[in-house]
Amino acid sequence: MTTDDLFTPQASSAAQELRILELRAQISHHDRLYYDQAKPEISDREYDSLYRDLVDLERAHPELISPDSPTQKVGGRPQGAFVQVRHLVPMQSLDNTYSAKEITEFVERLQRLLPGEEIPMIIEPKVDGVAIALLYEKGHLIRAATRGDGTSGDEVTRNIRTIGVIPAKLHGKMVPDLLEVRGEVYLPKETFARINAERDEQGLTTFANPRNAAAGTLKQLDPNIVAERKLSAVFYGFGAFEPAADDALPESMEDFFHALQGWGVPVNPRHWTARDAGEVMVAIRELGEIRRGFAFETDGAVIKADLISQHARLGSTSKAPRWAIAYKYEPEQAKTRLLGITVQVGRSGVLTPVAELEPVFVAGSTVSRATLHNEEEIARKDLRIGDWVMVEKAGDVIPAVVKVLNEERNGLEQVFAMPTQCPVCHGLVTRIEGEVAVRCANPGCAAQTRRRIEYFAGRSAMDIEGLGEAMVLQLCDAGLVDDLADLYTLTAEQLLPLERMGEKSVSNLLASIWGSRDQPLWRLLAGLGIPHVGVTVARTLAASFGTIDRLEAASVEELCAVEEIGEIMATAIYGWFRDPAVLSLLEKLRAAGLNFGERDPKGTAPAADGPLKGTTWVLTGTLSIPREEAADLIRANGGKVSGSVSAKTTYLLAGEEAGSKLEKAQKLGVKILTKEEFRKLIDETHRDP
Ligand code: IVH
Numbered sequence: 001m002t003t004d005d006l007f008t009p010q011a012s013s014a015a016q017e018l019r020i021l022e023l024r025a026q027i028s029h030h031d032r033l034y035y036d037q038a039k040p041e042i043s044d045r046e047y048d049s050l051y052r053d054l055v056d057l058e059r060a061h062p063e064l065i066s067p068d069s070p071t072q073k074v075g076g077r078p079q080g081a082f083v084q085v086r087h088l089v090p091m092q093s094l095d096n097t098y099s100a101k102e103i104t105e106f107v108e109r110l111q112r113l114l115p116g117e118e119i120p121m122i123i124e125p126k127v128d129g130v131a132i133a134l135l136y137e138k139g140h141l142i143r144a145a146t147r148g149d150g151t152s153g154d155e156v157t158r159n160i161r162t163i164g165v166i167p168a169k170l171h172g173k174m175v176p177d178l179l180e181v182r183g184e185v186y187l188p189k190e191t192f193a194r195i196n197a198e199r200d201e202q203g204l205t206t207f208a209n210p211r212n213a214a215a216g217t218l219k220q221l222d223p224n225i226v227a228e229r230k231l232s233a234v235f236y237g238f239g240a241f242e243p244a245a246d247d248a249l250p251e252s253m254e255d256f257f258h259a260l261q262g263w264g265v266p267v268n269p270r271h272w273t274a275r276d277a278g279e280v281m282v283a284i285r286e287l288g289e290i291r292r293g294f295a296f297e298t299d300g301a302v303i304k305a306d307l308i309s310q311h312a313r314l315g316s317t318s319k320a321p322r323w324a325i326a327y328k329y330e331p332e333q334a335k336t337r338l339l340g341i342t343v344q345v346g347r348s349g350v351l352t353p354v355a356e357l358e359p360v361f362v363a364g365s366t367v368s369r370a371t372l373h374n375e376e377e378i379a380r381k382d383l384r385i386g387d388w389v390m391v392e393k394a395g396d397v398i399p400a401v402v403k404v405l406n407e408e409r410n411g412l413e414q415v416f417a418m419p420t421q422c423p424v425c426h427g428l429v430t431r432i433e434g435e436v437a438v439r440c441a442n443p444g445c446a447a448q449t450r451r452r453i454e455y456f457a458g459r460s461a462m463d464i465e466g467l468g469e470a471m472v473l474q475l476c477d478a479g480l481v482d483d484l485a486d487l488y489t490l491t492a493e494q495l496l497p498l499e500r501m502g503e504k505s506v507s508n509l510l511a512s513i514w515g516s517r518d519q520p521l522w523r524l525l526a527g528l529g530i531p532h533v534g535v536t537v538a539r540t541l542a543a544s545f546g547t548i549d550r551l552e553a554a555s556v557e558e559l560c561a562v563e564e565i566g567e568i569m570a571t572a573i574y575g576w577f578r579d580p581a582v583l584s585l586l587e588k589l590r591a592a593g594l595n596f597g598e599r600d601p602k603g604t605a606p607a608a609d610g611p612l613k614g615t616t617w618v619l620t621g622t623l624s625i626p627r628e629e630a631a632d633l634i635r636a637n638g639g640k641v642s643g644s645v646s647a648k649t650t651y652l653l654a655g656e657e658a659g660s661k662l663e664k665a666q667k668l669g670v671k672i673l674t675k676e677e678f679r680k681l682i683d684e685t686h687r688d689p
Contacts (some may be wrong), residue, residue, distance in 0.1 A: 016057060020064055023054040027070040052507040056492060059514065062593060071511045082154035082219075087133055088180050089239035089622060091147045093319055094126075094302065094326040103284070103303065104277040106325045110305060113314055113322065119305055122253045123283040124271040125291060126300035126326050127234055129186030130215045132160065134235075139175035139263075141168050146218065156218050160185070162227035170263035178242040181265060183235030186296040187214040191230050209365045210297050232295065235265050236302070252306045269294060273306065284327050291329075300328040315621075315659035322659065333392040333402065334362035340385055341372065341416045343423045345447035347455050347529060349439035351418060351429065353378060355389075355401050363393040370399040374436045375418045384413035422447070443581070449483065450476045452529055456484050460535050461527025462519050465512040466505065474498050484528075485588035487513050521548070521597040524589075531572040540565070541573075543631075543641060547597030548586065552577045562642075610638025618645050620662060621655030623675050633682055645670060653678050 027050055030042060051070070058065045065071070097103060110119045131147035144160035146153035160166055163185065170179075187195075192210040207213035217229045238256065243249055250256040257267045270290070272283035284301045291298045305314060305323040314323040337358040344352045353372040360367055370391060372378050381404055383389070388408035389401050418438055420429055427442035440448065450472055457467035467487075475481045480494050490513065495506045525548075526538035533541065544562045545551040551573075559570035576582055590596060617634050619641065630653065631641040645652060645664040652665035652672045665672055673681070 013061070016061060017064055020054065020057050020061070020069075023050055023057070024069055026050055027054060031070060049503065052492065052503055055507045055510050055514075059491075059510070065514075071514070082156060084148065084152045085143065085145045085155045086152040087145065087150075087239060088135070091131060091133060091150050091153070091182065091239065092316060092321055093150070094324055095317075095320045096300075096326050096328055098328050098330070100277075100281050103280055103325070103327060106303065107277040107280065110314065110323070114310060117310070118275070119310060120252070120307060121274045121280060122271055122304050122306040123274060123280060123287065123301050124236060124268045124304075125287060125294060125296075125298040126302045126328075127184040127186055127236075127268070128211050128297040128299050129184035129233070130211065130218055132156075132183060132185050132218075132233065133239060134160065134166065134181050134183075135240075136170055136176070136179045136181065138177060139170040141166070154219075158223045159218055159220065159226040162223050163231045163233055165232050165266045167264040170265070172262045172264070174244050174247045174259075175263065176241060176243050176247070177245070178240055180239035180241070181235050181260065182237040182239060183233055183266075184296075185214055185218060185231050185233045186210060187217065187229065188232055188295040189297060190295070195229065233266060234268050234296070235260055236268060249308060251308060253304055253308065254306055256308070274303075288329055299331075300326050302326050312657050315657050315662075317660050318620075331392045332363040333390045334360045334367075335388060335405065336360035336367075336391055338383065338385055338387045338389050338401070341378070341383075343419060345422060345424050345440050345445060345451065347448055347451035348531075349422075349441065349443070349445065349448050350437045351422070351440065353416065353418065355383075357389075357391065357399075357401075360391060362391055362399075365393075367391055367393070367399040370401050372401065375438070376436045378416055384409075384415055386410075386413040446476060449481075453481060453484060453487065455529070456527035457487075457516075458527075462516045462523050464516045466509040467513065471509070483585055483588070485585060485592055488517065488589075488592035488594070517592065517594045518599060519595060520600050521546075521595060524548075524594060524596070525551075530576050532569045533573065537565070537569070540642070542597065542600070543635070545597075546600070548590075549596065552586075610636065612637040612639030615639045615650040616648055617641050617651050617653060618649050618661060618665070618670075619653045619655075621658030623653070623655035623678075630678070637682070 027047075030047055030050070054069070055071055058069065058071055097106065107119075107121070110121075111117075133145050133147070133153070134141055135143040135145075141157070141161070143155065144157045145155050148154060161168060170176075187210045189210055192207065192213055195213065196207060207216065213229075214231060217226055217231060220226050236257075237253075241249060250259055254271070254273065257271065260267050270287070272286065274280040274283055280303055284303075287298075287301050303325050305311060311321065311323045314321070316322055338355055339358055340356040341353050342356055344354055346352060353375065355370045355372050357368050357370060372383065381401070383401065383404055388405040390403050390405065392400055392402050418429070421427065422429055422440035422442065422445055424447035425440060425442050425445040427440055427445060429438050430441045431438045442448075453467075453476070454469055454472045456462055457464040457472065464487075472481075475487075475490075475498075478494075478498060480490060481487055490510065492503075492506050492510060495501050495509065496503070501509075520542065522535070522538045522542035525533060525541055526535045540562060541551055545554060554574070556567070556570045556574045559565050559573055560567055565573075612634060615638075617631075617639050619630055623630050634641050639650075642649065645661050645668065647668060649665065649668070649670045652661060652670050653675065654662050654665075654672050655675050662672065
């Protein structure tokens with residue numbers, strides 16, 4: 001029987017089910033040959049055809065979709081996605097500074113926090129690559145993961161194993177029982193130049209900078225491509241660390257670097273030590289002079305307290321450790337011409353002026369556009385079309401026009417005025433009282449729709465692989481989608497005629513759209529465009545209400561009762577759910593089978609009842625179980641979990657290296673539990689999530 005026969009009305013659903021099972025078995029078999037044995041038996045084309053048949057059948061019979069289907073699995077060949085893994089210890093980021101004054105303040109803060117102590121410091125290059133965590137168990141590399149959101153990232157072990165400088169097994173003596181070593185994967189600058197030259201020659205798009213190239217390479221599904229690109233890496237820190245039985249943790253970062261070298265793990269080519277702010281600045285200057293000679297791009301220096309015993313006592317804020325700081329070098333600037341100013345329409349209708357520049361090479365890549373933010377900003381800089389301007393890369397990435405070169409004016413430059421009509425739908429443009437932005441007031445505006453869909457599909461919301469800007473534009477232009485819900489009715493027949501959409505990409509896209517229906521509620525909430533609701537608030541709302549229905553039913557007072565939600569936000573959320581257009585969109589999404597919270601893992605919504613009912617918890621520091629697990633335990637027992645300490649907090653659960661939240665809780669007189677006390681409390685009242 002062929003799959004085509006199955007789409008006739010006569011085909012029994014038992015026959016279809018059989019064919020689905022058969023296809024799944026075949027695809028899994030070919031996946032194993034392809035991935036594990038690198039010995040494919042069929043061509044990509046044949047594979048695509050099997051895969052597409054399965055996607056089509058499953059689309060026709062969503063009730064037959066099961067989580068073990070190859071179409072549902074991330075990490076399989078088709079989706080181009082990776083399995084998510086949780087870091088043993090969250091991967092934090094660093095506070096940034098640009099001035100010597102702030103370096104002095106950093107050193108003074110260290111001294112204030114550890115009065116009377118010597119605080120030796122270590123300075124090293126800040127490598128501009130992709131952060132990575134390697135897990136070595138008894139010296140064997142068992143897992144590699146990208147930083148992701150800091151809590152969990154993509155599991156990229158197979159790709160990492162292709163990087164020659166990363167040892168699969170630690171050498172030497174005193175190999176730790178467990179080591180989660182952190183560092184940066186980078187594409188050497190020379191390799192970057194070579195790859196881009198080759199891509200130019202082949203008519204392929206070039207990478208914007210080495211970091212993008214490294215990130216893109218790590219995301220490759222085919223480890224052979226990764227191996228070809230010749231990535232490299234350096235390591236500078238650790239998460240979990242259990243030394244060998246007869247060994248101890250290193251005393252200092254410097255000792256740690258030596259240990260890493262002994263185990264064959266690559267470290268930064270240079271580091272400096274310093275005892276005061278003056279010595280730190282000397283090191284920063286020296287590094288500034290030699291940094292262009294390193295194989296990797298570096299945009300700064302990292303200054304760390306050297307003694308590891310001091311790290312725990314210095315603690316960290318929610319984002320970054322207090323024992324380290326990054327000093328960023330002045331970004332490079334380049335001179336170019338402002339050729340014109342175009343206007344973009346955002347997802348909430350905001351009009352943003354964009355500088356169209358004569359292309360110019362600055363800090364590692366070519367810049368031809370830069371956002372000008374709003375009309376006031378243009379007036380403040382007195383920017384006129386035709387001006388010569390200086391551009392730089394903000395944070396070494398985002399192009400920005402920094403100033404006008406007045407002396408270059410010839411009098412022919414033109415003053416820019418924001419349009420009074422939307423450049424896309426020609427609808428009315430309004431200025432909201434008290435805001436600098438002007439907006440297109442037509443919610444049906446094609447540009448807004450497009451941006452809304454882009455955002456919905458983006459990484460901070462539904463994270464739909466393959467549905468980027470260009471794809472959304474095609475879908476909108478072809479009239480295939482008018483709102484978010486239309487994504488879920490797309491068919492292969494509609495997608496195949498689109499540009500650069502082969503059978504494989506079509507089935508991949510359909511599979512990832514389809515798969516996104518099961519994304520957790522917070523992702524849906526983050527993507528809907530509810531005013532004031534970004535990722536953090538979306539997570540809070542999902543955790544507090546559990547389902548869209550409960551959130552929709554919540555009164556302004558109930559919304560305000562949630563920590564972090566003030567009256568303005570509560571009123572906006574309440575109002576959004578009262579808009580008939582919103583309600584009809586939600587109904588369409590519900591009918592498409594999206595997870596409205598009901599399918600979230602147990603424990604995300606607080607249990608209606610339980611021994612912790614009525615209590616609000618804040619978690620901080622390193623606990624003995626992953627933080628989400630602790631949060632689930634609390635919710636399963638009826639408690640609420642919140643992100644920040646306030647007068648409404650009942651308990652602070654404080655692990656090791658607890659920082660500012662602990663201080664705040666102490667000030668407010670919030671009851672503080674150690675992880676042992678928490679364990680005891682849970683054991684006594686236990687209810688599994
Ligand atoms: S130490 C708790 N050292 O820069 C974070 N980070 O902008 C400790 N980075 O997330 C990080 N070079 O990915 C450290 N020599 C270095 C680094 C470095 C690059 C990255 C790292 C960090 C990011 C912060």
